[in-house]
Amino acid sequence: MSTAVIGLGLIGGSLLRALAAAGHDVVGYDADPETREAARAAGFRVAGTVPDAIRGAELTALAVPLTVLPDVIAEMAGHDGLVTDVTSVKGPVRDLMKGFRFVGGHPMAGKETSGFAASDPGLFEGCTWALCLEPHGTDLADWLLLAGLFTSIGARVVPVTAAEHDTAVAQISHVPHLFAAVLATQLLANPLAGTLAAGSFRDATRVAATRPELTAAMCGGNWSAVHRELSRVIGDLQQLEEDLLLSDPVSGLSTYLALGSRVRRAWPPPPGATVTVAADVQALLALGRAGGWVTSVNGTELLGMRPETDLYLS
Missing domain, CATH: 1.10.3660.10 (6-phosphogluconate dehydrogenase C-terminal like domain)
Structure with a gap:
């Protein structure tokens, strides 16, 4: 598949390397001239502009920060190829990409170092790759194409909506x-x-x-989601603060701490048996909501795995 990777930092550079190693026709681009030269020196084809990089590409992967995306998207006007991204927030990117063939993605991979020099073609081996599947907004064929591509470079693809x-x-x-x-x-x-x-x-x-x-x-x-979840955590901490003021703070704290201990010791849950998954939006989302993932895609034949999350409750 002919692919353009826009942004050649840790994630984008690793994707460039992984796709090239898998035999795909791939071209990269980065706004930083030194990064472009480093990628060229490593033997990769690198374009001088975003329009040059995406011209004729079947797939464009956007690996730039959220703050930079609007400027990159403006340079993609009229592009009719499939587009994905690797941004850590999905709702805002989905809104920015209206009018494009778009499937949002987020590989949960990284390390303390950054930049093209830190990129690694094996970065996605065993990593979880969230791949957005909107019931009324994502073309299932496009989603399956990307799920097949990312599982082929070692990732575990999790079907999920942007909001989830x-x-x-x-x-x-x-x-x-x-x-x-x-x-x-x-x-x-x-x-x-x-x-x-x-x-x-x-x-x-x-x-x-x-x-x-x-x-x-x-x-x-x-x-929005951070504010909501931060408020919930603050509420839990305030309850622990109140427990400290009880006449028996040890007993007061123990119930909540026991719950946290049990959940943490059960994480990560062991994988369950391999399951066959229908190439159906709701079936795929049900797998993701159960904590499961897709392991391989062969046309419309999908294999997946659902972890034993019931251990959290035992």
């Missing part, structure tokens, strides 16, 4: 980034705490070291 995706990532990524930042700033007023900090502090604050402009763009772009 944005709520889930607010819960497991965006709010935790904010919480980690709050925890990290406690060291400012107490150098002793920094000396005593060990594993629990390190693990709970790891993502606070993310470039702040990326976290701000991520959370700001998903502000």
Whole structure:
């Protein structure tokens, strides 16, 4: 499949490498001249402009920050090929891409390093790739095409609507980034705490070291879901605060802490048996809502897996 990858940072560069390694005809583009030269030096075909990159492409993958997308989209006027993206927020991108053949995506892959130099063709092996399937807005044939492409480079494709995706990532990524930042700033007023900090502090604050402009763009772009989920977390913390003031705070805290302990020890849930999935929007969304994913696509024949999430309740 002829593909253009716009944006050659960690994710875009890795996608360029993975598709080329799989034998696809792929061309890249990045706004940064040094990144373009680095990609050329690595042996990849690199265009000098967005229009040059996407001309004749069957698929265009947008791997640029949300804040840059409007400018890139303006350079794609009249493009009739299939378009996907890798942005961590899906609702706003879906709205920006009206008028295009578009299927939103978000590979849950990454590492602490960034840029083309950090890109890796094996980055998507075993990674979860959320692929948006809107009941009244996504062409199923386009979705199946991309699901087949991404599973072929090792990803586990999760069918999900944009709204469901944005709520889930607010819960497991965006709010935790904010919480980690709050925890990290406690060291400012107490150098002793920094000396005593060990594993629990390190693990709970790891993502606070993310470039702040990326976290701000991520959370700001998903502000509605982040606000809703942040309010819920604050409510839970306020309940724990009240439990601390009980005559028996140990008993008061234990119920909630036991629930969190049980859920965390059961995560990640073990995969269940392989299942055959119908090439049907509702069947695919049901798989995603159950925590499942598509493992392979052969035309309209799909294999998937549903994890044993009932373990959370045991």
